[in-house]
Amino acid sequence: MRDNTRDYFSLFLNDIPLMDVRAPVEFDKGAFPNASNLPLINDDERHQIGICYKQKGQQAAIDLGNQLVRGQERERRMQAWRAWWQAHPHGYLYCFRGGLRSQTTQAWLREAGVDAPLVTGGYKAMRTFLLEEQEKCIAELPFEILCGRTGCAKTRVIETRSNAIDLEGLAHHRGSAFGRRPGGQPSQIDFENALAIALIKMRDRGYPTVLLEDESKLIGRCHLPFSLQDKIKSQPRIIINETLASRVQITLEDYVVGPLEEYQQHYGEQEALQRLGEELLSAMDRIKRRLGGLKHQQLRQLLEEALVVQAMSGDPELHREWIHSLLADYYDPMYDYMMSKREGKVVFEGSREEVSTFLQERHR
Incomplete structure (x- = not known):
């Protein structure tokens, strides 16, 4: 089993494939050239879960997410993830901060026997890394x-x-x-x-x-x-x-x-x-x-x-x-x-x- 990573240099220098499990609306606002969007939850589900989180807290939002993504819909997303990992066995997955969504995706794939390491810190950490390195490169x-x-x-x-x-x-x-x-x-x-x-x-x-x-x-x-x-x-x-x-x-x-x-x-x-x-x-x-x-x-x-x-x-x-x-x-x-x-x-x-x-x- 491969470890999770925060080696952002290697990810971008080597064009490592990335599976972005954020919602499509987040992906469309900004992503990476080597990333594919296979979301855990779609835009509408994200909106519903966000409202639930604000009104009732994290556990209620998690419960709603499990209710929305279950049965055939859960299996359909699992099939897409498994196909992606078969095509990109050296890839990594990420969500916005490397938190609940990427950990949930990782756990579901592990149940199916798929080793799916994630990017620690998620999109936000990688984006911050790129902006900082961009300025260093321009200066140097x-x-x-x-x-x-x-x-x-x-x-x-x-x-x-x-x-x-x-x-x-x-x-x-x-x-x-x-x-x-x-x-x-x-x-x-x-x-x-x-x-x-x-x-x-x-x-x-x-x-x-x-x-x-x-x-x-x-x-x-x-x-x-x-x-x-x-x-x-x-x-x-x-x-x-x-x-x-x-x-x-x-x-x-x-x-x-x-x-x-x-x-x-x-x-x-x-x-x-x-x-x-x-x-x-x-x-x-x-x-x-x-x-x-x-x-x-x-x-x-x-x-x-x-x-x-x-x-x-x-x-x-x-x-x-x-x-x-x-x-x-x-x-x-x-x-x-x-x-x-x-x-x-x-x-x-x-x-x-x-x-x-x-x-x-x-x-x-």
Whole structure:
């Protein structure tokens, strides 16, 4: 029989599977990347038990819980737990504080001959651990910041480096007004948990530097920790320079062609282009005030025409017109302003290929 654990480092460094027996409403507010939600009690049962606890005390709440989860319903949950443990024999279970719910689940599984150790302190202790370690990592790790105008394919470079953290990947967002992706974004807590785990892993691997893409305080609706925002502004910079024509091509691929494939997987081929078009138009409308009324109207018309042609012929090439104008007249001035606020020294500057070679030679 394995012991219960409070070795949170090992749990997250090794991606140990976790069975979260909290109610779905708790799981949805915040959980861990390696956790599966198989609750002891559902949301409605939790609500009833909570009222009973306040009115009549703990034992009455326990009795009500046993009454609500019994017979076939108890067996159905037991079957799901047993199946999970068969698939994850080295896992652990947890509830909010490592108390009654996880202990009850552990006891029920033990009756069925299943060794199910739990995480001491539960979700609350693990969450506190991650937040504390996140701040330590941000303070300790030597970062380098990958900069470049929109369309330089910074994320593509990030994805090739073992010493890099893909912040936009963690946020499930491409990092601009046009960056929304089907499926939506994680909750703020889920984003923070995933970021903390990524930082802990980087520190454990002992890289001489950790590469991050230059980001503002928000990636979509996911908020970067204030300490990381400050670090990004001051750390050494590596800058990608690409021609406007090259950046138009990359933007076309990353914001029109690639997303269409993602929308097809999510919504099916018949709805994909319509859904993507609605999102692109909505993104254009979100920056209307900053573009100005006339410029917004012009770019929106170009986008609408490009979508009509693409729907009729499958050809996305007409999108280049609004992309070219948006990059040159909107995103480039915004980038210049942002760079004027950065303090870190420039350690290398070149094309995307040159930057990739520079990074590869430094970290062989």
